Amino acid sequence: MKKSMIEKLGEECGVFGIYAPEKKDSISTISYLGLLALQHRGQESAGICVNDSGNLKNHKAMGLVSNVFNEEILNKLQGEMAIGHVRYSTSGSSMLTNAQPLLINCNKGYLSLAHNGNLINAAELRQNLESHGSIFHSTLDTEVIAHLVARSFEDNLIDALTQTLHQLKGGYSIVAMTRDNLVAARDPFGLRPLVLGRMETGYVIASETCAFDIIGAEFIREIEPGELIVIDRDGIKSHHYSSNKPYRFCVFEFIYFARPDSNIGGQNVHLARREMGRQMAREIKVEADIVVPVPDSGKSAAMGFAEESGIPYTKGILRNRYVGRTFIQPTQEIRDLKVRIKLSPIKEVIKGKRVILVDDSIVRGTTSRQIINRVREAGAKEVHIAISSPPVINPCYYGIDISNCQELIARQMDLEGICEHIGADSLNYLSIKGLLKSIKAVDYGFCTACFSGEYPVGSELVNKGVK
Amino acid sequence: MKKSMIEKLGEECGVFGIYAPEKKDSISTISYLGLLALQHRGQESAGICVNDSGNLKNHKAMGLVSNVFNEEILNKLQGEMAIGHVRYSTSGSSMLTNAQPLLINCNKGYLSLAHNGNLINAAELRQNLESHGSIFHSTLDTEVIAHLVARSFEDNLIDALTQTLHQLKGGYSIVAMTRDNLVAARDPFGLRPLVLGRMETGYVIASETCAFDIIGAEFIREIEPGELIVIDRDGIKSHHYSSNKPYRFCVFEFIYFARPDSNIGGQNVHLARREMGRQMAREIKVEADIVVPVPDSGKSAAMGFAEESGIPYTKGILRNRYVGRTFIQPTQEIRDLKVRIKLSPIKEVIKGKRVILVDDSIVRGTTSRQIINRVREAGAKEVHIAISSPPVINPCYYGIDISNCQELIARQMDLEGICEHIGADSLNYLSIKGLLKSIKAVDYGFCTACFSGEYPVGSELVNKGVK
Amino acid sequence: MKKSMIEKLGEECGVFGIYAPEKKDSISTISYLGLLALQHRGQESAGICVNDSGNLKNHKAMGLVSNVFNEEILNKLQGEMAIGHVRYSTSGSSMLTNAQPLLINCNKGYLSLAHNGNLINAAELRQNLESHGSIFHSTLDTEVIAHLVARSFEDNLIDALTQTLHQLKGGYSIVAMTRDNLVAARDPFGLRPLVLGRMETGYVIASETCAFDIIGAEFIREIEPGELIVIDRDGIKSHHYSSNKPYRFCVFEFIYFARPDSNIGGQNVHLARREMGRQMAREIKVEADIVVPVPDSGKSAAMGFAEESGIPYTKGILRNRYVGRTFIQPTQEIRDLKVRIKLSPIKEVIKGKRVILVDDSIVRGTTSRQIINRVREAGAKEVHIAISSPPVINPCYYGIDISNCQELIARQMDLEGICEHIGADSLNYLSIKGLLKSIKAVDYGFCTACFSGEYPVGSELVNKGVK
Amino acid sequence: MKKSMIEKLGEECGVFGIYAPEKKDSISTISYLGLLALQHRGQESAGICVNDSGNLKNHKAMGLVSNVFNEEILNKLQGEMAIGHVRYSTSGSSMLTNAQPLLINCNKGYLSLAHNGNLINAAELRQNLESHGSIFHSTLDTEVIAHLVARSFEDNLIDALTQTLHQLKGGYSIVAMTRDNLVAARDPFGLRPLVLGRMETGYVIASETCAFDIIGAEFIREIEPGELIVIDRDGIKSHHYSSNKPYRFCVFEFIYFARPDSNIGGQNVHLARREMGRQMAREIKVEADIVVPVPDSGKSAAMGFAEESGIPYTKGILRNRYVGRTFIQPTQEIRDLKVRIKLSPIKEVIKGKRVILVDDSIVRGTTSRQIINRVREAGAKEVHIAISSPPVINPCYYGIDISNCQELIARQMDLEGICEHIGADSLNYLSIKGLLKSIKAVDYGFCTACFSGEYPVGSELVNKGVK
Secondary structure (H helix, E strand, C coil): CCCCCCCCCEECEEEEEEECHHHCCCHHHHHHHHHHHCHHHCCCEEEEEEEECCEEEEEEEECCHHHHCCHHHHHHCCCCEEEEEEECCCHHHCCHHHCCCEEEEECCEEEEEEEEEEECCHHHHHHHHHHCCCCECCCCHHHHHHHHHHHCCCCCHHHHHHHHHCCCCEEEEEEEECCCCEEEEECCCCCCCCEEEEECCEEEEECCCHHHHHHCCEEEEECCCCEEEEEECCEEEEEECCCCCCCCEECHHHHHHCCCCCEECCEEHHHHHHHHHHHHHHHCCCCCCEEEECCCCCHHHHHHHHHHHCCCECCCEEECCCCCCCCCCCCHHHHHHHHHHHEEECHHHHCCCEEEEEECCCCCCHHHHHHHHHHHHCCCCEEEEEECCCCCCCCCCCCEECCCHHHCHHHHCCHHHHHHHHCCCEEEECCHHHHHHHCCCCCCCEECHHHHCCCCCCHHHHHHCCC | CCCCCCCCCEECEEEEEEECHHHCCCHHHHHHHHHHHCHHHCCCEEEEEEEECCEEEEEEEECCHHHHCCHHHHHHCCCCEEEEEEECCCHHHCCHHHCCCEEEEECCEEEEEEEEEEECCHHHHHHHHHHCCCCECCCCHHHHHHHHHHHCCCCCHHHHHHHHHHHCCEEEEEEEECCCCEEEEECCCCCCCCEEEEECCEEEEECCCHHHHHHCCEEEEECCCCEEEEEECCEEEEEECCCCCCCCEECHHHHHHCCCCCEECCEEHHHHHHHHHHHHHHHCCCCCCEEEECCCCCHHHHHHHHHHHCCCECCCEEECCCCCCCCCCCCHHHHHHHHHHHEEECHHHHCCCEEEEEECCCCCCHHHHHHHHHHHHCCCCEEEEEECCCCCCCCCCCCEECCCHHHCHHHHCCHHHHHHHHCCCEEEECCHHHHHHHCCCCCCCEECHHHHCCCCCCHHHHHHCCC | CCCCCCCCCEECEEEEEEECHHHCCCHHHHHHHHHHHCHHHCCCEEEEEEEECCEEEEEEEECCHHHHCCHHHHHHCCCCEEEEEEECCCHHHCCHHHCCCEEEEECCEEEEEEEEEEECCHHHHHHHHHHCCCCECCCCHHHHHHHHHHHCCCCCHHHHHHHHHCCCCEEEEEEEECCCCEEEEECCCCCCCCEEEEECCEEEEECCCHHHHHHCCEEEEECCCCEEEEEECCEEEEEECCCCCCCCEECHHHHHHCCCCCEECCEEHHHHHHHHHHHHHHHCCCCCCEEEECCCCCHHHHHHHHHHHCCCECCCEEECCCCCCCCCCCCHHHHHHHHHHHEEECHHHHCCCEEEEEECCCCCCHHHHHHHHHHHHCCCCEEEEEECCCCCCCCCCCCEECCCHHHCHHHHCCHHHHHHHHCCCEEEECCHHHHHHHCCCCCCCEECHHHHCCCCCCHHHHHHCCC | CCCCCCCCCEECEEEEEEECHHHCCCHHHHHHHHHHHCHHHCCCEEEEEEEECCEEEEEEEECCHHHHCCHHHHHHCCCCEEEEEEECCCHHHCCHHHCCCEEEEECCEEEEEEEEEEECCHHHHHHHHHHCCCCECCCCHHHHHHHHHHHCCCCCHHHHHHHHHHHCCEEEEEEEECCCCEEEEECCCCCCCCEEEEECCEEEEECCCHHHHHHCCEEEEECCCCEEEEEECCEEEEEECCCCCCCCEECHHHHHHCCCCCEECCEEHHHHHHHHHHHHHHHCCCCCCEEEECCCCCHHHHHHHHHHHCCCECCCEEECCCCCCCCCCCCHHHHHHHHHHHEEECHHHHCCCEEEEEECCCCCCHHHHHHHHHHHHCCCCEEEEEECCCCCCCCCCCCEECCCHHHCHHHHCCHHHHHHHHCCCEEEECCHHHHHHHCCCCCCCEECHHHHCCCCCCHHHHHHCCC
């Protein structure tokens, strides 16, 4: 799960879709529950668009799903189908006009769009559209898609959307809705997740399977890379708009983004993380008294580490559940305060102990330094740190927010330097090989560009500009 | 920590006080942080009253601490001292007029009051005051205290407050503020917690020590049962307004209410809970494959249980961090939904296993039944449940919300009946003796009335009416 | 009508009451309409308290009647009887806790109170109550009345209220409500207005008759000085709690406060004002081309002046209807801006003309100076000013807001000085004798203290302190 | 001025523009004051867009100017130039997305637009744009203009705007702003008003001259029909983008829309209306005792009528200033209530009199009937009605809101029928000839289509569809 207050890598969104004409009254409540389950993928804004007999109604606002919607609002959103979205965003573009779903009325009819990922060629496409007289109202990639659809010579919305997908480069999972259809599409490399499920009467689409569990839906299969599916009264139709590419799924979904109870490619995320912890214990040798997870993201790996190493798993840091989004501005001084507010070491547990802290990743190192500092204040004799992923040294162009790759500590320093900077007695990362070995996702391949620099798509564009 | 959505016993409040004339600018921010740390004791409303050179300003509202205050509001609340409050409440009296601190202007000057606990003779006192012409504006016990102070023949506020304390029966921890002093008092049996700490320049009072850690304060000692302390420019003065009584501290603070990183009577709460888990493992014999805590309240005991029993501790249920307070009404159908929204079993972990679920208590049994049901759906072969406290069979008159003791399942059924009702393969409670043995609080005695029926105070009143 | 933006004398309130058990569904809407008609008497806050089978519900907020209430709120306020209030207030005490009706729960039951006027001995009574332990929550005179009722040894609310009225000194019109009765009372000198009316089924009370017209009620009679009436299922009962005093009705109600379509003592207010204009024309001789009213308060008198003098009545200044309450702060520079925003001279009408401006009163002279200045800018050859009341030189202790009598220009300067200060070519006031002659209110006597210094009540208190 | 609660013809908007680089700090406050003066032209929404060194910032919201802006908001809106807008709208399109100014970012740069009037060929243009892939976000004519500009092959914004104006048919006054220029344009027939003024340092544009008076600006001249002016650091440049057409100014601006203190074509509006009243008195003969205006729109004409006829002008109906926008829904029953709330006849003035009511127009007749009914209830012996305009029998296509011309009573009935329907003793309209004779606007011609059916532009479109 994402820690809203403490610097972590951020993803761009979660999407949800449902086609269930017999659940007209509850379609928005089901969508609401689905978005609740996907809330960890984005906390900036939330929205649901319903299709009531061809009449599309959209409600979106800044804030958490539980703040954006209430019973009154949901009751007004009835329909045969719906799409929903939760959005993560960097501060720059955090505004209502960037909330999704995007609902437009174009020459081909009403179209509602929600999108997770990032287009590499968005700026280029946008510039081209504007030069021909298109007017943009947001900075969303989603609006680029909308204008391409409106400009398409194909009369039919589905054909226009398919034609549009051919023009996109990057990582994306899209759910869309017209007057008649629910649509879902995944990019040719399957960079971002998207799954298909079945309800008693109808179908659901979601970024992760955890959204199916909450609403009692059954997992059918993953939307395949380069596949577009259309759901309407005649059932599901599948199109492969792109030739076969090797699967290049974002490995960070397994490390951090996805919810532990989700399954991807048949692999449970929690178990994959526990296996990463076990693998770490095999790769590195540290003498210590207790294994302490950095809550909550380090827990699964810490359990695996403890099991494999035989060092006892211990609850040594408490996480304050009620902090939410405090108003305090992100200055250097406040970063320290945030850790203090959010995480409380239990002195009686830590005092005099050699501690192995387990976390999933290090971005800028600031948080790690503060946590280690607090653990030392609590009386730890030694503080070792074990990270269940390789060092992040490259920007992501497919939807992970690494706002300034110059800030990546692993890009600036070697292992020893980082260790000294964060004040640890030792620092170990999981190897790329060990990471991939830990994940038993059937028929999956992975994008590891942020560790390895091997970009599956758009490397020609990527090389032009450093983010 | 308290689960806002799932039925648990509820406490009435957390209190905070600070005297630090040199921190005029930051006194409200420090109070804010202190209340953040005490948020688990009450989420209905929050308030801070500051004393700016004898001018008392109060800000309070419904909601979480982080919702009630923002930077602008805190900047306006400057002063040499302050008191703060977070309030839990049952739905009936959940309204702004019942938020605290209560600030009144009476013949003896301005008085601000915040209170944790419950007075047994509140109704009697109130009736008496009203018959003499007092007008009440809330249903708070705190307002009874205020009117007694205003009516006192003592000219001085402190003397009037002391005189008032003699008239109160029940469990209470009070922080108060006049134009000149910060005041704290604890009931003669020490039923509710209250601790004293020291900052670089000044003193702090809080319900729990965890509020000291966040603001960097140092624990001095507990406020003693029957003690009233007055802090002003001349330092701390202590009065014992009540003769020595045996300590009867609420044992449920150790079982559930207090934060794991707090210390009470020198005993860390998390370690006490872990010991309760160990003790359980000694008391009961169940064959199983994994120990799974009901998050978050069952974690510490589950760890102890796993250690002592040798059955591995396993993360098998995920808790959704972003649910917050959803709008859905508490009907029977919704209680099921709440568990579904809040807790997600990880199927891959649970499938085919004999599971021991560890939780801290059972109130009505509804939640336990739903959790067990979900764990079975996830494929558990057997579901055993271990509760780290004895059965709750009596109402509490000192501040724990057991709204209707007829609803207590352990009052209605025997062990076997409960086990069948909640659908467990076996059910075990910790014994009272085992519970008390697990807590190493120096010089402490405990109120165990909710288990044993032995009420330390007011049993004559208690017997008159069944709550 | 009152001009919210331009300095005028302000009154303290308007009150409304209704007893109509057969109009349960519409009782709050009728009260809302009644308050709309009384809005000119106060724009700071508004409130309605209904009595639904003995259950009293209160809704009040800062703002205009149309802002405070909406359809949803009114629908929730059902009952057999109701009282309402609109409040004018000086900035110091402009806050929600001072909004009315005041609803209290005391030993004698629920009591709701709304009040127009001012008690001279309020501070004295309050001090006495506080010294005996009463706690006040507002700075309202109304709360003094409430505490006196709660302290009374009379068991019955009506008896307690009657006993309370004997202790009050000053000008007041009160409407009150208990679980069983609607009550209305007027001070012994009849300083403030209060009238009784009849609906198809039930009775209404209001500050002015204009509230009856909007709801289709019929005027019965005035509540007499020193009279208390009680309305319940048995009809109306009248008590004279005070011995006969000479009527001393506030003459400023006729000059400015009351609405032109109201009748007081059988005299229509507009016609009384027109007669004041005629009387002015008889008293003073000014040669001029056109009579121009200062809108809206000078219109009626200007018409009378034009009729009697033969100089044509001309619309020469336009009032901007949409200004409302602008946010601009009341600095000297802004007072000028306010007149500019509010009043627009029509140049084509005024240019080259000798103008007689007619207004109802001059308080500090600032506004008059600005208006005259603007009229001169518009090209007037001469600007004469005629005021339809005598010079205001004394403070009022019975409910008119003359916040600082030192600011009264007529207290500081003689006629010539004022005329020079405001920049008029001539200035004339109506004489006290001429004023009284213009009002044909049957059996009425008047308080003219603000002109003459002859105070009907409390002169002994009045002399102690200068406001 | 417009009566918001009582059915009247409605206009579409007021516009304001200012170029004053030396007034950077106060440019939004000046715009605010200008819009306050134009508030009578639209009360649904208000907005100001400023240009701060090429950076355009827009603030707009539903509500009155004084509600939409406050000091804090205005302080944030600094710049060298600004445009503003107040909007009237029918209920269907009353929503924030239709508030103006419209700010877009297109291939030619930032463009802000505000518009008063109506395009006859808007639907046609819009359909054409959409078929080429433009996506619309509002139902505003203004957005049609924006898309035409974005699609234009002219690189330069001004050239593109000029090219766009050639494509528009209808009545419009436009103010626009680019990064560098302030622009104003008026349609080829001058159907809607637009005037140019001068401040100490800079220029202003407004719908009416009354906006100049409030900010101390000086009137220079009218923007001519078919003229586009561009203001920048080099001063004013004028372009005539349309060949000379006869002036066809909307005569209803003189009858009702414009503010009495505005001048159009050198003619003061109030004096024109007074002359209409005089002309009526010449055209019709009615015996009566008093002339009573329907406030506020009938006042000027009633004064003229009284002067010419010798029958005394009398204030017989009071208008409630504080009603504002009540929440009550516009059902038939409520229309009656609205008149009752808004207008109060003064019985003592009207009783036993033969009354001539003067109003500016009759639309559906409902309001007139209610007013006459109330005047009769107040005791009038006879009620005659005189209307200072000819009967409205045709729809307007240039910006006046006659939502359903089938509802026009003068289209359904003859004079006698209307008179009977509204319950008057006699009914008289001013003749078209008499109306035009009353207005001394230099070099002006008028559109009288709503009376005569002679449409200056687009009759070919007009004939196709009946509104």
